[in-house]
Amino acid sequence: MAFSAKELQILDCAQRLLAEAGDAGLTMRRIADCAEMRLSNVQYYFKIRDDVLKAMVARYFDDCSAEIAQVLQQSQATTLRARLYFLARAGLRHGDEVTDMCRTFRELWAISSRNPEVQTHLMDYYRRFSQLVVGFVLQSDEEDARHLRLRSLLLPVFEGYSITAAALPLSEAQMADLITELALSVLEEEAANKE
Amino acid sequence: MAFSAKELQILDCAQRLLAEAGDAGLTMRRIADCAEMRLSNVQYYFKIRDDVLKAMVARYFDDCSAEIAQVLQQSQATTLRARLYFLARAGLRHGDEVTDMCRTFRELWAISSRNPEVQTHLMDYYRRFSQLVVGFVLQSDEEDARHLRLRSLLLPVFEGYSITAAALPLSEAQMADLITELALSVLEEEAANKE
């Protein structure tokens, strides 16, 4: 599981190439060029192309999870509403410009349609992501109904926003307000239903 | 703009290949095989590969828009809530299984990151889609604040759901209920804000 420096170099290049040029643009030779080594050298560490892809995907999702955890720790919001708003801003910012992260995800969505292993990694990541994020908002990891409902709102909204942002009539700031309101209503409504 | 029978045959094959094998799997030769003609014959109608892609994308979004309009007409829902629920069910159903339509969109998202023309078509489609859908729900095409807010909720949610469905804790039916509630709260909240 632990990668050597050279392997990390290869995986970094693979990820960059995937974001820049897509699945088809991710060739062993370009990886070698980017990583400043010979083709046969790349193939020494990863016998076939698919090995690069699998390793890259696994590492990518781990990195993303770690980054999210870090971002959440930076928040000093004390109220539920403030935490939701902080989260909404952070979640939307990614989708707003088409970042490398955003490009990478688009490629992975496409690849996951034809690659069960990538699909599994992707869904694992989404579960971890939404648990982390909702755990932060509710300040509790208990998987009660509020927890599940909030996850089911935020996960699709953030991912969907990153695709459709350019077609939406509201600004990022307005969207953040909207999502905050919606999230609160999801949590309140549950309380109402309990009666 | 109007395509001949042979051109349609080519574009149909291109779309099928894109969904099945992705951008990299969409080659001129495979299109020719699928369409049961010679490579050079495909190239007679579309000089270069990019021409096939552009024509296919334009046609695909037109077809999608037409299909949505047709689905909406089938609804006999008379209340706001019923229309929302009908829409939620219809919108979620697509994302639930990974259909050809769903696969095609994933490919187009990836391609649009590197292809401004595809990006433009995609955003045009999303605007038309959300206007159509929200116009149906509100039974009005006036672009007031309620209209804009509902569009900004539904568009990301539907697209995001098609990606994350397998990672969500709620069932499709529960999601439809949730989305209906959320949509109503978006519309109510606006009324409250107006005071």
Add this chain to the structure above:
DNA sequence: CAAAAACTAGGTCAATTGACCAAAATGGTC
């Protein structure tokens, strides 16, 4: 120190690709 393991270099190979081309066939029109 010597053997084994890890690593690097350079090259080959068949297969596939997009683009291009000249010639042949087709079908309608005068």
Add this chain to the structure above:
DNA sequence: GACCATTTTGGTCAATTGACCTAGTTTTTG
């Protein structure tokens, strides 16, 4: 039938690709 644009065919071309392979080099280990 002659003429012309449209369509179709078969073939070529250089470029790129993933996968192998062998021969060296360096580093580690016993």
